[in-house]
Amino acid sequence: MQLPGLVTVKPDQTDTIEKLAHMMGKSFMEELWTEAWLESLDCLGTTDERKLEISRAIMKYDFMVGTRHQCCYTLPDFAAGAGAYLSSDLDGRIWSDLEDEATELMAEATLTDDEKAALFKRAEEMGGISNFKWMVPEADGDDFIHFFSIGVNPDMRGSGAFRRLMTPFLEFADSCGINCYLECYTDRLESLYGHFGFETVHRFTDPAFDVYERAMVRTPR
Numbered sequence: 001m002q003l004p005g006l007v008t009v010k011p012d013q014t015d016t017i018e019k020l021a022h023m024m025g026k027s028f029m030e031e032l033w034t035e036a037w038l039e040s041l042d043c044l045g046t047t048d049e050r051k052l053e054i055s056r057a058i059m060k061y062d063f064m065v066g067t068r069h070q071c072c073y074t075l076p077d078f079a080a081g082a083g084a085y086l087s088s089d090l091d092g093r094i095w096s097d098l099e100d101e102a103t104e105l106m107a108e109a110t111l112t113d114d115e116k117a118a119l120f121k122r123a124e125e126m127g128g129i130s131n132f133k134w135m136v137p138e139a140d141g142d143d144f145i146h147f148f149s150i151g152v153n154p155d156m157r158g159s160g161a162f163r164r165l166m167t168p169f170l171e172f173a174d175s176c177g178i179n180c181y182l183e184c185y186t187d188r189l190e191s192l193y194g195h196f197g198f199e200t201v202h203r204f205t206d207p208a209f210d211v212y213e214r215a216m217v218r219t220p221r
Helices: 014-030 032-044 048-069 096-110 113-125 135-139 161-176 187-195
Strands: 072-074 080-086 144-152 179-184 199-204 213-218
Touching: 014 032, 014 048, 014 072, 014 080, 014 144, 032 048, 032 113, 048 072, 048 080, 048 096, 048 144, 080 161, 096 113, 135 144, 135 179, 135 213, 144 161, 161 179, 179 187, 187 199, 187 213
Parallel strands: 144 179
Antiparallel strands: 072 080, 080 144, 179 213, 199 213
């Protein structure tokens, strides 16, 4: 997708990927899924600074892989960014089909053996609240947009950056008559997305975790 007002980041734009990952990695430290996942490192005595470094590395390698498939977008001023794709651009695949590659690259480049063991084990434990394929039967073969990450620069909240980021996607979806899908893990984000027309259609829970997944859809206007 080439969307007005947004930069579609390309694989060779390494400085842009680094800058966007730096911002998004900080933003995602507030995501409860990320928090629960990184808590598995507490037994290793991992500092908050190291957790932030890992969060930024996740974003970097997600975008390194995602840019090959038009899955990485940012506002020109880096006030907000998104990992998102049009399913037809992925030839019917979804992000989780590519995420394993990004995770393996990140792990090899960034993590110690002990960190790999702890994080991979926790990711497996969190499988019940990590359903990122739920939209496939919902879409029933139709094209759609899926947001797998959305972040606003914490220093620019309240500036309208989120609206500037989302509006081009939603206008494109409306013009094409397609659904938009996303997942979130907090009441605040669920309410925020609700203001943009998203509705929660599934809640994926696990008694082992306080955090749970809200699966949301926005139908075209």
